[in-house]
Amino acid sequence: MSQPTPANPPPRKRSPVPALLGIAAIVAAIAGAFAWVGGWFGERLTPQRMTDTIEAGKPHPGYRRAHTKGVCVAGTFAPSAQAPGLSKARVFTQASTPILGRLSIGGGDPHGADAQARVRSVALLLKTDDGQEWRMAMNSFPFFVVATPEAFQAQNIASAPDPATGKPDPARMAAFLEQYPEAKKFLAWAKSAPWSNSWANTQFNGVNSFWFTDAQGQRRAVRWSLRPQAPFEALSEAQRKQSDADFLSEEFDARLAKTGPVKWDLVVTEAKDGDPIDDPSQPWPQDRPQVVAGTVSFTATSPQATGGCRDINYDPTVVPDGIEPSKDPILAARSAVYSVSFNRRQHEIGAGQAPEATGAAKGEAK
Template sequence: MTMKQSSPLSRLLRFALVGGIPILLAILFLWAGGWLSPQRLTAGKLVDTLQSGPGEKPGFRRNHAKGLCVIGEFDANGNASVLSKAALFAPGKTPVTGRFAIAGGNPDAPDFAVPIRSMALAFTSPSGQQWRTGMNAMPFFPLPTPEAFYEQLVASKPDPATGKPDPQKMQAFVAKYPAVKVFGAWAQKYVPSGSWAVDRYNSLNAFNFIDKNGQSHLVRWSMVPQQAWQPISESDHQNKDFLQQDLVKRLAQGPLKWDLIVTVAQAGDASNDASKLWPADRQTINAGTLMLNSTVPQEGGPCNNINYDPLILPDGIAASDDPLLNARSAAYAKSYNRRTQEEAHQAPGEHL
């Protein structure tokens, strides 16, 4: 009788049943990490591809490497309490440790060369619960899935011979993911601002707010600036650190403020696709005011060793089914582990 050959995974699972639960858990961990399925997209593969552009920059984030720490507080007005039982939405103030950054893995990149900026915040309630959120100054994400984002990174990788992406690879990518054309159309019309302080930062991903009755409400949120918008100037193009210098100057004159605006979805609005905008007529709630009071360099600053994982959520906020959330969380963790290990091996006083 001919025996049907079993797969490596099934043989390992049978062995785990004999060897006990710890081995089974190890196998599941290895599978989740992609070791038993090399073709699968993993956090390590995604981070490797991100850092392949600028090259290794020990001690820095693999994306949004150039940034600045900020300190402040969130003053909730209680309006969002009808949607979420999270303590930070009850009237009162919550300390915030944040970070402004520009996209990309090069900590020495000129501010004017990278039009997409980010705001990351960690809210810490008196009970110790945290809400961490990373937002971007663009209205939607270019692509719907981690796999599509990874393929974009690969397709846009510069050809060593020309120093530019291969046009045929990019054309094939756009043909496979035509949704990216929508983002391209927005990017062509986008005018970068002259300050981190005047940008609107959006969650992009959807989340669920859970109210005191256990009801779930699908939402997105934005930090909307109270400071008047201004475009990037000609002089800004001559200063590689104009964003950081501008923020330091502004905060020396007084606090900077944003309104936390929560947008509530209606039936049919996408919960799992950050590349799709919700209609502009959706209900919005002003949940309170973010006030930033001071800034600190990220090297040695309080934000430097915070992993702004979007899935670190307090009771009252839960993840949606957006696949980008798990991918972001895993990639952030991988990047955090790498850079903190690199920092541990740097000589005292060595620049991060």
């Protein structure tokens, strides 16, 4: 099947558009997390093709294609007394559930500098005593850049580096924002929101919606977040310039050694009638009901090349009885490309191309 042919870009503008280039860089850091098996521009685009685009001819064998740098984490989830009223999922009724997770940064460089990554992420695998699994993938941004896979593909095309300059074409980005103005909210967040100085005090958000079903059969649309128990501390621009390339993992290990487990509250937000259930680019109003469903505790880290997270595909559509995905098309998109990326990575690892567990090569993600 032939590759889809993008529409001709608009003529290049002479004046630079720094803000548009900023969004290109930020969104490109998370571009590897999404694909779709539907049609773009009238032609069918497979997850394999999308993964090829993500790799851009420069794959890092043995590493994840997106959120490439990270560390494995181990810990537990303990439900709150209110959790069983939200969903009949076993994870909300057993006393404690083990976690195999991963902390990471955005981008596709396994040796990227932590302080230059605007997006930070966490992935979790909870496996209950009856063998059911709940896999989650959350990010530090509060909503997604666009609403559909088609729009995200348009962004990927617009943010592709110009061969002449090695940077995105400002005219293409301007045309993208004109066609998909919802992306401007993400740009505003990226420019204004403070950077945290630790994974431990970062709030991670599940921007996609799911449905919870309780023991009485009542269904409710929800989104969830991990709200840190550690107080937020900002990372200044000067600190970003001076920080060690691996400062996030180094700081997290030092924190564990000094104070013990690092904890987040799992906060579940319930939608009300009229809220956009299937649009991850639209945040819900701040006054929506919230329930602390339990506590996530991380107790140890290990290199991703040898740790328990290495061979896990953190597909967010893998959920237990009592939880089901919404019809948000981004969820299906993530599942499709995660599968392709995982299979390629496992083949490379099996062929002896696994990443080294040294230095800045401690990471993978999603």
